[in-house]
Amino acid sequence: MSDLAFNEIARPAVAVSPVEKFREFLGTRGKRLTQERETIVREIFADHEHFDSDQIVARLTQTRRDGGRVSRATIYRTLSSLEEAGLIRKVARANDREVYEHDYGYPQHDHFICEKCNQLVEFRNDEISAVLVRVAADHGFRMSGHRLEVHGICAACAKPPTRRHHKLDMI
Ligand SMILES: [Zn+2]
Numbered sequence: 466m467s468d469l470a471f472n473e474i475a476r477p478a479v480a481v482s483p484v485e486k487f488r489e490f491l492g493t494r495g496k497r498l499t500q501e502r503e504t505i506v507r508e509i510f511a512d513h514e515h516f517d518s519d520q521i522v523a524r525l526t527q528t529r530r531d532g533g534r535v536s537r538a539t540i541y542r543t544l545s546s547l548e549e550a551g552l553i554r555k556v557a558r559a560n561d562r563e564v565y566e567h568d569y570g571y572p573q574h575d576h577f578i579c580e581k582c583n584q585l586v587e588f589r590n591d592e593i594s595a596v597l598v599r600v601a602a603d604h605g606f607r608m609s610g611h612r613l614e615v616h617g618i619c620a621a622c623a624k625p626p627t628r629r630h631h632k633l634d635m636i
């Protein structure tokens with residue numbers, strides 16, 4: 466079996482910035498990278514977090530220091546375009562909110578998703594990757610990557626509630 470190349474969990478350097486990548490993508494569609502679209506991309510790629518559309522809307526629809534403001538409709542349209550461009554991807558979650566993560570310049574990983582608190586934990590496991598390669602081969606499927614979403618209850622939520630009745634908490 467061939468060895469899979471695993472990136473470090475740290476973000477690898479990408480040759481082309483997300484903004485430039487998006488500009489290229491829009492160009493192929495005959496669209497321009499407007500100031501608004503650029504603002505949205507910069508906000509999203511300012512740090513790596515899983516983010517939901519509501520958070521981005523809340524942050525960007527506030528009037529900024531430079532007086533600029535981005536409309537909710539523009540944000541949703543831009544999120545779809547960014548997804549199409551392969552810069553972000555949707556991560557399924559236990560609740561109904563649309564959660565995204567960077568898909569560009571971020572290494573392969575899988576997710577634990579807590580059904581109680583919706584916490585999303587990233588993990589990497591080489592054995593899972595090896596198994597997937599085997600299963601894919603069994604199906605004649607050539608795997609290029611994977612992002613598992615493992616649902617359940619996180620350690621904090623699984624703790625028995627005995628601590629709630631601790632003496633100090635009863636004061
Ligand atoms: Zn939890």
Ligand SMILES: [Zn+2]
Pocket residue numbers: 515566574575576587
């Ligand atoms: Zn992730």
